[in-house]
Amino acid sequence: MIRKLLILPALFFISLSFSQEVFDANTIEKIKKEGLNNSHVEKIAFELIDKAGSRLTNSQGYKRAADYAVNQLSNWGLKNSKTEVWGEFGKGWEIEKSYVAMTKPYYMSFVAISKAWTEGTNGPISGKVVVLDIKSEEDFAKYKGTLKGAIVLAKATGSPGPTFDADAVRFTNEELDKMENPAQSRARSATNDNDDMAARRAASMKRRELTQKIDDFLLNEGVALNITGKNGRHGTLFTSGGRGYLKDAPKSISELEMVPEHANLMARLIANGVEVEIEAEVKTSFNSNNLNGHNVVAEIPGTDQNLKAEVVMLGAHLDSWHGATGATDNAAGSIVMMEAIRILKAVGITPKRTIRIGLWGGEEQGLHGSRNYVKNHFGDPATKKFTKENEKVAGYFNIDNGTGRIRGIYTQGNEKVVPIFKSWFTPFSDIIDNTTVTTNNTGGTDHLAFDAVGTPGFQFIQDPIEYRSRTHHTNADTFERLVIDDLKQMAVIVASFVYNTAQRDAKLPRKSID
Numbered sequence: 082m083i084r085k086l087l088i089l090p091a092l093f094f095i096s097l098s099f100s101q102e103v104f105d106a107n108t109i110e111k112i113k114k115e116g117l118n119n120s121h122v123e124k125i126a127f128e129l130i131d132k133a134g135s136r137l138t139n140s141q142g143y144k145r146a147a148d149y150a151v152n153q154l155s156n157w158g159l160k161n162s163k164t165e166v167w168g169e170f171g172k173g174w175e176i177e178k179s180y181v182a183m184t185k186p187y188y189m190s191f192v193a194i195s196k197a198w199t200e201g202t203n204g205p206i207s208g209k210v211v212v213l214d215i216k217s218e219e220d221f222a223k224y225k226g227t228l229k230g231a232i233v234l235a236k237a238t239g240s241p242g243p244t245f246d247a248d249a250v251r252f253t254n255e256e257l258d259k260m261e262n263p264a265q266s267r268a269r270s271a272t273n274d275n276d277d278m279a280a281r282r283a284a285s286m287k288r289r290e291l292t293q294k295i296d297d298f299l300l301n302e303g304v305a306l307n308i309t310g311k312n313g314r315h316g317t318l319f320t321s322g323g324r325g326y327l328k329d330a331p332k333s334i335s336e337l338e339m340v341p342e343h344a345n346l347m348a349r350l351i352a353n354g355v356e357v358e359i360e361a362e363v364k365t366s367f368n369s370n371n372l373n374g375h376n377v378v379a380e381i382p383g384t385d386q387n388l389k390a391e392v393v394m395l396g397a398h399l400d401s402w403h404g405a406t407g408a409t410d411n412a413a414g415s416i417v418m419m420e421a422i423r424i425l426k427a428v429g430i431t432p433k434r435t436i437r438i439g440l441w442g443g444e445e446q447g448l449h450g451s452r453n454y455v456k457n458h459f460g461d462p463a464t465k466k467f468t469k470e471n472e473k474v475a476g477y478f479n480i481d482n483g484t485g486r487i488r489g490i491y492t493q494g495n496e497k498v499v500p501i502f503k504s505w506f507t508p509f510s511d512i513i514d515n516t517t518v519t520t521n522n523t524g525g526t527d528h529l530a531f532d533a534v535g536t537p538g539f540q541f542i543q544d545p546i547e548y549r550s551r552t553h554h555t556n557a558d559t560f561e562r563l564v565i566d567d568l569k570q571m572a573v574i575v576a577s578f579v580y581n582t583a584q585r586d587a588k589l590p591r592k593s594i595d
Contacts, residue, residue, distance in 0.1 A: 102504040104581045109508045111428040112580065116420070116573035117512075119427070122565055125419050128153070129412045130560045135403040136412075137197060138374060138443045138450075139173035139326070143400055147377050150399065150419065150440055154379040157426050159438075162379035167453035170374030170443050171326035174198045176403065178364035181308075181337060183347065185358035193308065193339035194404045194556055195363055197322025202335045206305050207360040208232050212351050217291070221298050229303035232359060236348035237310030237341030244314060248551045251544040252488055257517040260489070260542065296323070300334050306361055307336040310344025317557045320404030326446065328372050335363050338404075340556075376450045377440040381425060383583070385433035392435045393582040394477040395421060395575060396451065398444030398527055404556040408563050409548055414480035415440050420572035425580060432583035434475055441527050444481075451527035455534055462533035465594070474531070475588040477538040478578055481526040483552065485544030486567035487574050489517030492539060493532050496520055497590035505581050512570045517542055537589040541571070 129136075133146035147164050155162040176195050183189045184207065211233050214220065299307055311318040318340045324330050347357045377399060383389030397414025401407020422438050443449030459474065460467030489506075492498050499518050506516040523540050531538030544567070552558040582589060 102501050104505065105584065106508065108428065108430065108580060109577050112424055112576050113508070113512075113573050115427050116424045116576065117569055120420065120569045120572070121423055122416055122420050122568045122572065125153075125416045126408070126412065126560060126563060126565075126568075129399075129415055130406045130408050134406055136399060136401040136407055137174060137322075137403045138400045138446060139170055139368070139371070140175060140403070141173070143442065146399055146415075147375060147440070147442075150377045150415070151379070153419065154377075154422070154438070157423050159379040159422065159426070160382055163377075164375040165378050165454075166373045167376055167442070167450050167457060168374060169328070169372050170446075170449060171328050171330070171372055172198070173368035173371070174326065175366050175368070176364075177201075177366055178362060179337070180363075181339075181359060181361040183357060183359050186350065186355055189343075189346075191339060191343040191359075192316055192318070192556070193337040193343070194318065194320050195365055196309070196336040196338050197320070197403055198325030198330070198367075199323060199333045199336045199365065201364040202306055202362055205360065205362040206232070208305070208358060210234050210308075210347055210351065210357045210359055212236065212348050215291075215295055218294060224298075225302070227302075228299065230305050231302075232306045232308065232361070233299065233304055234308045234344060234347055235310060236344050237312055239312035239341065241312075241314045241341040241345070249547045251485070251546070252542070254515045257488060257515050257542075260519040260521055261517045296333065300332070304334055306363070307334055308344065309336065309338050310341050310348070311338045313341055313555065316340050316342065317551060317555050318404065319554050320402045320556065321554070322402070322446075328369065335365075337361070337363065374443045374449055374453070376442055376454055378437060379422075380435050380437040381422065381430075381432060383433055383435040384431045388433040389435055391473045391475050391588060392437050393475040393579055394437045394439060394531075395479075395579050396439035396441060396477065396527055397480045398442070398450065399440040400442050400444055400450070401558070402445060402554050404554070405558040406560065408558050408560050409483040409546075409552040410554060410558055411444070411481050413484045413563060413568060417480045417568055417571045417575055420568070421576040421579060424572060424576045430580060432580065434583040436579055436583055444527060448527055448530055451530035452533075455530045455536075459531075459536065460534050462594075467534055471534055471536065474536045475585070476582045477528060477531040477536055478575055478582075479526050479528040479538065479540045480543070480571060480575065481540065482543040483546055483548035484562060484564045484567055485546040485548065486564070486570045487513060487541045487543055488515070489519065489542040490539055491523040491542060492518060492520050493522050493528070493592070494520050495537060495590070495592045497592070498537060498539075501589070502578075505578055506574075508577070509574060512573070533594075535591050535594045537591055541575070543571070
């Protein structure tokens with residue numbers, strides 16, 4: 082239950098009796114006013130999304146975004162603003178040209194995007210389309226020796242038909258209540274969860290292995306262009322990439338990922354005896370001059386003689402996929418974190434602990450930027466050997482689930498922080514309802530790198546909006562998909578949580594590492 086917080090005079094602190102957690106209500110109110118009335122969210126969004134473009138790791142777009150972030154953070158008065166090498170990533174990759182259209186039985190322009198780190202077509206090509214139906218390695222035999230110079234097509238496997246549910250949704254109170262009571266939810270599903278997860282994992286691994294074998298087969302056969310129908314609806318396709326970024330990755334063939342409507346159109350025509358021809362030209366380039374991956378880091382130094390060596394961190398991944406401009410995945414998170422730290426500078430805080438922002442690279446290929454930052458600074462979760470620096474981390478906060486406003490926070494099984502976070506949410510009853518603090522874990526984001534070494538690392542709960550249905554890894558992930566007011570709300574709450582962590586007498590409590 083959320084209580085209204087009365088604003089008290091400057092330097093007067095509030096202690097909530099149910100948790101005995103103390104915070105500065107006056108500064109929190111300043112944070113709210115700055116973030117909601119003088120927001121820079123749209124300015125930052127334009128720079129990271131429209132101006133930088135897509136931000137595939139080690140691409141020119143990623144470099145443009147990182148350079149902007151370093152300069153802007155420095156201009157706001159942060160110290161030690163820089164790009165920091167985290168280790169070897171691999172080759173940069175750019176799309177320089179991409180065109181495909183059907184020319185027979187009639188002309189139709191198609192929507193398709195090069196799969197990341199694949200080759201070009203060595204100039205314009207044209208020809209008849211061959212539909213592949215490969216469900217196992219045994220199916221290779223019927224195509225062997227017939228595909229040299231061919232344009233091949235694998236139709237989409239999903240159902241791109243009409244949708245009867247809204248794409249954009251917010252969490253209901255019932256859904257949030259279930260998150261806050263995970264034991265009840267787990268009890269209902271525990272009997273099937275492990276078996277289902279193991280089966281899904283095995284099926285996914287089997288699909289990946291077959292896909293790699295198909296790629297190798299098509300390369301050896303000399304295919305000129307591989308078109309893959311991707312799942313999606315209404316002209317949306319989910320983009321991806323291969324292993325081609327590694328410095329010693331073998332050469333691949335040219336591959337386009339196509340919206341299901343266009344891929345399936347060709348497949349239906351061919352299945353009904355109608356010959357299909359297309360023309361295409363794809364030009365891509367690789368950059369092996371600098372194989373290192375980079376993060377952006379900057380900080381507001383602490384001022385307390387006893388606590389300034391400790392650090393509270395906030396972060397998000399800066400890289401994106403290449404099919405659009407990566408607005409919700411994850412420019413949104415980077416925008417929020419940059420705006421949160423701008424707010425803290427704008428209200429003139431002098432934090433006891435150092436506040437450090439990290440914008441991570443290589444997340445989409447496996448949380449590489451954050452994991453290697455943690456390994457370089459705090460220790461290796463595999464060996465359980467941790468640094469003295471790790472002991473000085475007070476907490477880490479992450480945003481990486483799209484543009485939706487904050488509705489609560491996952492504590493990753495850290496029960497000791499639950500009453501603390503509940504009290505920290507209380508000043509925001511006007512911009513957040515039914516606040517949920519759950520001990521549930523959530524995966525797939527950079528907070529896992531910190532959690533793995535015992536640092537209190539947290540991802541906020543966000544309204545889904547269109548994240549999974551429309552924008553996550555798709556060609557529709559553009560500026561228009563942002564909900565600006567939600568980003569403002571997020572920045573205010575993140576800034577407040579970071580400030581409270583920086584000012585606490587003690588670091589946030591840690592959970593034990595298994």
